[in-house]
Amino acid sequence: MKFFKYQGAGNDFVLIDNRDQQFDTKDTALVAQLCDRRFGIGADGLMLLQQRAGYDFEMVYYNADGNPSSMCGNGGRCIVSFAKHLGIIEKSTRFLAVDGEHEATINDTADWVSLKIIDVEHIEKDGDDFVLNTGSPHYVKEVVDLKNLDVFAAGRTIRYNATYKQAGINVNFVEAVNDGYQVRTYERGVEDETLACGTGVTAVALAMAWHHNRLGTYSTPIKAMGGDLNIRFTYLGNGVFKDIYLEGPAKLVFEGLYPGNS
Numbered sequence: 504m505k506f507f508k509y510q511g512a513g514n515d516f517v518l519i520d521n522r523d524q525q526f527d528t529k530d531t532a533l534v535a536q537l538c539d540r541r542f543g544i545g546a547d548g549l550m551l552l553q554q555r556a557g558y559d560f561e562m563v564y565y566n567a568d569g570n571p572s573s574m575c576g577n578g579g580r581c582i583v584s585f586a587k588h589l590g591i592i593e594k595s596t597r598f599l600a601v602d603g604e605h606e607a608t609i610n611d612t613a614d615w616v617s618l619k620i621i622d623v624e625h626i627e628k629d630g631d632d633f634v635l636n637t638g639s640p641h642y643v644k645e646v647v648d649l650k651n652l653d654v655f656a657a658g659r660t661i662r663y664n665a666t667y668k669q670a671g672i673n674v675n676f677v678e679a680v681n682d683g684y685q686v687r688t689y690e691r692g693v694e695d696e697t698l699a700c701g702t703g704v705t706a707v708a709l710a711m712a713w714h715h716n717r718l719g720t721y722s723t724p725i726k727a728m729g730g731d732l733n734i735r736f737t738y739l740g741n742g743v744f745k746d747i748y749l750e751g752p753a754k755l756v757f758e759g760l761y762p763g764n765s
């Protein structure tokens with residue numbers, strides 16, 4: 504089986520061209536094995552690129568634990584770069600993912616992909632923190648001294664509390680820096696801190712705009728552990744956001760056959 508390994512700000516993925524439907528989409532054990540960092544290729548998630556009538560392609564996303572999941576923003580940016588690599592698209596695309604239609608554009612000179620995220624119309628408070636869905640469910644908590652935070656322990660405590668245990672949630676810790684934010688994320692389905700989470704940093708940018716009631720159109724730079732991302736959006740008030748774009752690098756790391764030549 505031929506595979507491709509991509510990363511977007513250190514959030515890394517196995518990508519498989521499944522237009523011939525050779526990969527069994529129900530084989531979650533194989534997905535988990537491929538994502539295993541010691542016994543497989545190693546990744547935070549796996550994506551299948553499939554044919555879909557009316558779209559350039561369909562993105563099917565699995566977390567590293569093997570389970571199909573909700574939208575992955577960095578994965579979405581990487582599969583767009585993969586579609587370009589396969590010659591399916593050129594500089595822009597319209598594809599289908601689990602949360603609906605997405606548009607994206609590529610700047611190849613910088614390996615930079617700008618991905619449109621679904622509109623957001625609702626943000627909730629949980630104590631002093633924020634909960635919203637940007638294609639995947641996110642919890643956003645402001646902290647001080649983010650650099651020294653034990654993200655694994657603090658993230659796990661929230662992700663497995665009585666409210667979120669069953670469905671799970673991704674937990675983002677944020678601290679304001681210069682003109683933007685620094686973010687570290689504990690990801691559901693990886694069940695660990697990852698180097699970046701695209702829908703997570705998007706949730707942070709929107710939650711901070713909502714919290715400070717910043718109406719209008721913004722571009723918010725975010726530093727993740729694995730690189731820099733940018734979120735553009737328009738905030739209309741009352742928790743309603745539109746024209747949300749997640750922007751950042753998406754790079755091919757290597758390709759190979761798993762296992763051997765089969």
Ligand SMILES: N[C@@H](CCC[C@H](N)C(=O)O)C(=O)O
Pocket residue numbers: 514547548566572573574575576577578639640673690691692693699700701702703
């Ligand atoms: N890394 C992702 C989010 C992937 C999905 C997440 N683990 C979940 O289960 O909600 C991103 O870049 O958005």
